[in-house]
Amino acid sequence: MVAFLPLLFVSIIAGFVGAMGGMGGGVVLIPALTLIGIDIKHAIAISIVSAIATSSGAASAYVRDGITNLKVGMFLEMFTIIGALVGAAITLIAPTRPLFIVFGIVLLATWWSLMRQKDEQWKPVAHQDRLSNWLELEGSYYDQAAKQTIEYRGARAYLGGPLMFGAGLIAGLLGIGAGALKVLIHDLVMGLPPKVSTTTSNLVIGVTTLAGTSVYLAAGQIDPGLAAPTIIGVVIGAFFGTRTLVRLSNQTIRTFFLVILIILGVEMIARGIGGV
């Protein structure tokens, strides 16, 4: 069996990075867990249960800061939980290699599209479509870095919702929060400010990963001996990651995010080709 302390250490790092990028931490955790000798399906199951802790821990701070948009979160959760249930069910019966490759490609594509618009600051949505308006997707928050209140409206909910099903599917399938994909959908499709998209993504991940976890639990894939140090570690890491994020500017978060995306994309593809 895998030693407690290495597991704890790896989990602390994963929790920190996860919280900073608005991710559940699984993207760092799963590769690391397999490197210290845990098979991929158990790693996925442990990762998804620990992602409940990372995202909920981080979300608790953001929600009280008034940055998270509860309505955007609730609307999108309807799509992500269905995706997560389907995704987890597929993983239980499917070989994962081709999925790693596809996921790596998705990460690299998103890295590329974010890279292109790196210098552009966030712009408010000019015209809100009728559906998004009916869904009351709007809000405001106080930006600590810019020292002003930012008002915003969300748009294109008709695209954001179905795309969130896909993000939920990836989350359940690979045992990650898929925060990277959720943030992208919030940013690029729905036009939410980066901080709102990151923090709302954290809230959505808590529920998405719970749906996925229930499938893995029912399948007997969750091993408490491995989950215990992992959960403790990610919570410690996320605690510090969260406190770093609220103080940084949008641009810093984005740059950090870009680096993470390209590393993960290359890594996923390499493992898919190399046989995990």
Next chain:
Amino acid sequence: METPEILTPQERAVHTAEFNMEIAIGYILQIGVLLSVLLIALGVAWRWLSTGILGMDYSISGMNFFEFVLNDIRLMLQGALRPRLLVNLGMATLMLTPYVRVLASMLFFAFVERNRKYTLFTAFVFIVLTYSLFLR
């Protein structure tokens, strides 16, 4: 460090119901995660102190979530409290955290904000989660 002119969430809470809900959700998530980590850490520490072994080695065999929780509570009431049970309770608490958060949001949208649209959306999420926790 907050400068004096920035309203704290508690101060803003005085003005609108929505901020109240945000604070409530914040506490549900925070207490849930902290309690869960505390229970798990206590379980691990207990085992370490009593056996000298750091870490555990067991798995949960095909139970749905509610069976898992009821089984643990039954064992606890029988006085069979042991490190493994604390770890299990910690994991159950963790899984209940987002679940309770959704329940609280549903009640808020239904009875405080009286927003029928969002009550329905939240109820849908709550029902799907309940269904998924019954899976085995």
